[in-house]
Amino acid sequence: QANDRGATELAARRYAGDLLPDDRHAEWAEEPRQRLRELYVRVLEAAGLWERLLAVDPADERAARALMQAALDAGNRGEVVRQFERLRESLRVDLGVGPQAATVAIYEKALAL
Structure with missing residues (x-):
């Protein structure tokens, strides 16, 4: 591997x-x-390589979610919030949608820290 x-x-x-x-x-x-x-x-x-993937496609929710989870695991609430806000804006502007429930759940866990 x-x-x-x-x-x-x-x-x-x-x-x-x-x-x-x-x-x-x-x-x-x-x-x-x-x-x-x-x-x-x-x-x-x-x-x-999630950061590089987001540089190519800022609306890639899987990449943003992976980075959010890593930040949450590290106890970095601010980074989770920053990633979520960037993703939410990209999804809104590029695709006219909001984040998936799994992404929102990570964000809400970070807010509860």
Whole structure:
């Protein structure tokens, strides 16, 4: 398992960003650009690189929830609240929805500390 984690972290480090980011009008590049981005997201998920995943997709609730739980486990109430507020805003703006019940539960546990 350590080898798998090392391999996924290496793959994540090698990702240099979107394919041809300065040429957004190159229609032919859109599909490979999206495929590479999706692969990068899967690599970040597999490696548990939640901060980097949120940098790519601030509305990724699984990543935010993992960071919130880690902060809660460490007794860092303020970080849980910050992560929750960022996620709630991203979900509202990007998707027009609110956080899932499991995410709200972590937030409420932090408030009770």
